[in-house]
Amino acid sequence: MSVSPGLLTDRYELTMLTSFVRDGSVDHPAVFEAFARRLPEGRRYGVVAGLGRLVPMIADFAFTGEEVDWLHAQGVLDEQSAAWLRDFRFGGDVDAYPEGDLYFPGSPVLTVRGTLGECVMLETLVLSVLNHDSAIASAAARMTTAAGDRPLVEMGSRRTHEDAAVATARAAYLAGFTSTSNLAAGRLHGVPTVGTAAHAFTLAHESEAAAFASQVATQGTGTTLLVDTYDVAEGIRTAVEVAGPGLGAVRIDSGDLAETAAMARTLLDGLGATETRITATSDLDEYVITALADAPIDGYGVGTRVATGSGHPTASMVYKLVAVGREPGGRLHPVAKKSHDKVSVGGAKTAWRRYDGEVLVEEWYRDDDTDQPGARRVQVPVLRDGRVVHDPPLTEVRTHCAAAVASLPAAARGVAAGPPYLTVSSKESP
Template sequence: MPVTSPGLLTDRYELTMLTAFVRDGSVGHPAVFETFARRLPEGRRYGVVAGLGRLAPMLADFRFDTAEVDWLRAQEVVDDATAAWLRDFRFTGDVDAYPEGDLYFPGSPVLTVRGTLGECVMLETLVLSVLNHDSAVASAAARMVLAAGDRPLVEMGSRRTHEEAAVAAARAAHVAGFASTSNLAAGRRHGVPTVGTAAHAFTLAHPSEAEAFASQVAVQGKDTTLLVDTYDVEQGIRTAVEVAGPGLGAVRIDSGDLADTAAAARALLDELGAHDTRIVATSDLDEYVITALADAPIDGYGVGTRVVTGSGHPTASMVYKLVAVGFEPDGPLHPVAKKSHDKISVGGGKTAWRTHDAAGRVTREWYRVDGVAEAGATRVQVPVVRGGRLVHDPSLAEVRAHCASALATLPEAARSVSAGRPYLTATLEGETDG
């Protein structure tokens, strides 16, 4: 199976529109497209931007190889003139975006693409595929991180989603504050710390629980985490401490009433002298369950299904819309906007701004369409691509730190997992957040 270039990760209608632009001569006209969400998922107070670190290199490398162009022509997706245009195509536009890990709200112009009509229109599917998926994961993960407080979270949802989505989800969860992942590809590609010990099958594969634990400790050392609920939690803990000694690193509980089981486990571990042995809880966790477990003696969480699948992160619902276009190759840009019911957009390329109070809490977000700088405010977007070249490439550690700082700008009420209105709405300068 040939490797697919970023250019082909798109919907057919992007290229049928391109074909019409080539034929009518507008393919080289200037244009501005923007990505934004009209609303947040029901009850959410904020969103977290994620995926830019994956997307930006693909935008800079957005092109079609010869075999792909030949296939598009053979499938009659494009005509001869458009096929010739695609063979020489390189993205030469500019991209500005909210830094990865930053907050976004309804109306926030998360990503802006400026270039020719032809090169900008083709990016829609790729932009939305990456940003919608990763931002949805990161937004859910951030809520879990805030609920967990100083207790570390492990992302372990690879078996609940597509194999490539699992890698992206692990990265997005780490951006939002998860400490590590079980996914090795995420470790190799993105540098996310990886962890993992053993599953129930490992215990069942041995004649006894004690022999399974002894085998694991022999390989991984006493600081490993032993899964103690294959048969009976109490006996599992006793066996774990007997095999590994009171210096055992951690026990993992994956079933039952986690609050009661963790309390009993902590009491038993202390009784056995394993005072420093940690308790890790897994089993269909989300921000609500983690919040409910706040008082339980749990030292860390493993989260899978509800951070990588739709049940844990409602769609980010970002859209990619044309907001300005030139009707001549070198002519001025004209604002354009949708007026249809419930899908209204604001025309014109935008610059977004924020203000903060004396405590550093974000108090307002708005945008302008005239490009004028706002004194005393912070501009949200940063240059990402210039002339088709990547100019913004922070490390994953820097992105993760930015996300933590951004979440810290929310007031306590907005950081809660309880449902409520979006904390802010980005509005056009002169309007109010109603």
């Protein structure tokens, strides 16, 4: 059973909506912001991801008649709020940091302006998409930096939910991975796909040589042969014997990867397969990839630690009301949360960055769109009156991400733990 984007939400959003409809505040103007109070411990920066998936879901955020009937029958909605929801469609404005851009503690990553009713319902959807994809992209960007010019393949589909696997592949690609094993990501998002064979393929044949011969016959000598099912050295010898010295690559998936790769390179060169590449997989992350920098490895396949929580601490973004009017069309008043360790800052904000070859500072002005000399506005218009006005292709997002990460000083791009490179500060206009 498929559901509308409107149902991809927590019940309490509609509990609040019902009260807003009852007390008449549902059509009061409001501004909500998504931001992170802090980065995961040791992280120097975050990467915004998921906007390309989120925007069309916001534009289509609505409920079918059957869904409204079900919500009413479940006691989620009363008659008045059910009637309000039947004709609902998001008609507000959204501004956001471009997908692939950097964010830091306090960055107003996404701003939603509209009525209180339409804005409050977006919270769960906004956070589920941005938190997941930004966590993936932030980890993937660090892995990309660690890998340097060696290509990275995302191959974590078997370690996460089937829909999350597609989002993971997309987020990893925009952050610098070169391809994915996930076919749905290729079909839906245009991410290049790659894949050869698993250990089961070798085990299904009478011998390793028979398995390699079958694969080469189908895929050609440029294929990648998995050589560690039994013994790596013997597997390499068999692979070159079957495919010849023009074999495309061998993959190593176990053991001490640095030591094994060095042995493999020496053996391949001795067999005349000097152009055969070595690909390494097996629980890789930015730390392991950094440790393998001097190993003769030509590319990496990353699965578990890019697709699951072991590879990307949560992005911890929140979605908070920062301004609200007291009547329809009324003047907005800043509001803020004051509870311990969960403070928010009232008022809509416009963020600007200053550069001198590298990003130097990020600061925001409250309720002021005035251009700031020598600074670049970070947010861009994404939806206006509920219609999409910003929809760059994923290749453009990928280019933007590479440039954004490159704008950090080398020390901030590295994998070593440290404080956030920037903390966004207020710089109120005179």
